[in-house]
Amino acid sequence: MSDTMEEGVIASWLKKVGDAVKPGDILAEVETDKATMELESYEEGVLLYIGVKEKDSVPVNGIIAIIGEKGEEYEDLLKDASGSSDESKKESPAKEEKKKDSPEKEDKKEDTSSKEDRKEEKSESKPKAEKVDTSSINATLITMPKMSDTMQEGTISTWLKKVGDVVKSGEILAEVETDKATMELESYEDGTLLYIGVEAGDSVPVDGVIAVIGEKGADFETLIKAHQSEGDSTEEAPESESEPEEAEAPKEEPQTTPSKTVANSSTGDRIKASPLAKKMAEDKGFDISQVNGSGEGGRIVKRDVENFVPAAAAPAQSGGSTAPAVGQESFTEEKVSQMRKVIAKRLAESKFGAPHFYLTMEINMDKAIEARKSMNEVAPVKISFNDMVIKASAAALRQNPKVNSSWLGDKIRYNDHIHIGMAVAVEEGLLVPVIRFADSLSLSQISNQAKTLGGKAKNKELQPKDWEGNTFTISNLGMFGIDEFTAIINPPDACILAIGGIKETVIVKDGQMKIGNVMKVTLSCDHRVVDGAVGSAFLLTLKSLLEDPVRILI
16 A cells, blocks of 8 residues: 555454455555555455454555355465465575485474474464464453554553553553654453553564453463564564563662652653653653652652652752752653654665765845745745745756656666655654645645645644655755755655755845845755766756746746
């Protein structure tokens, strides 16, 4: 459902096993890159089998359901599919052992269970683990769903339930922070919350165990072990998250003087506090680690912050000193959001993977200012300077097509279409919605699309079609008073244009000094694709269009 999609998450099933299905019926809702889409049936029959539970993820081309005639046997179909996948999994370990073992010895490895073949034995034991899960234990694992194509882990922002609570289907278990938004984790099972595997504020990889819901007394530990044995990735995450906390706890306790506060409100470096209490403490300038928690398990709640008196801590800290301290050293640390992690990864890959070079040019915007004023007198929407830059850039790309390109490793793609990405700052980071076929749009149409997409970005309402397919990107910081800057290329583009503010300054024209309005632009180029002469030609075209804006209307 997306060019970058590797997995999908079944958000909810709208049909159940045994239901009659017709072409056009919606089977389920699937969470893709950053949107929930409907999975439509193109077959007529009966839903015989559902292979993926709600909130579980499945790779592209993985089996999620089978539709056929009522009573039709489908087990052989599943065996054929699983058999082909098992063979592909066994191929790579077999190649690595060629030098040490012959094909005949590989059959013996399954019986001897040597250390070198643990990976093969784990993959073969998967069916056994699944049987244990479904037949002997009345409990269900809650795992971290993949809520974005770039998501590798999620962070539990807040738990709304605790171990021992009775949970009903539809109730919210926790709030999960992804790379684009904070989303609610809904329970699709009835039962008791038996186990919580991730504390609030900690992260867990996709498909890692978050919690277990089931009947009281169910052997959930066996269920978790069976899940961990399914693959190395799910096995390593819980160990790496639990062991460091146990090792670090003894180190933190002797360093903290207010022992009661630590025991009540924190565990190691993590402060147990409600989101509202944290916000109130931040607004009042309080160090929340100094606040004693009166909530369950020492959790800091709203009333604790309201009743906290910072001055009460001064005598304990000053001791016998007669001179009071003038100031106090303090700092706050925040865990990196999923969006910021993705921005860091992608831009680091771009900056260190693509050889950047930069071209800066001054553009006289006197005529552009006059033209914009005149156009806004009759335009149906207000046209901004950014809209004019987008339109002029699209026209310049049409005249300099080599800039409208991408590096693909063994080949260069020259795009015939012009889709301009528009960098938009949001609270958590940066999003780049795309204005498609910008060269064929009027200034009013560009202005309308830019405002609509910008609003969607800030409200987290963008759909995959809104941010995919850019061939060139523009980043404008002129409204913040920035004269000039350099931008990092937004893959898969070969160039990005950085726009500074329009500044009134002295310019020389016809041998005389005059007051003029100048705007500086900087083109960041991927030297693997665009050379200096090509980038300079593009900027010359852009300059000529903005200094005589009537030309962009043709």
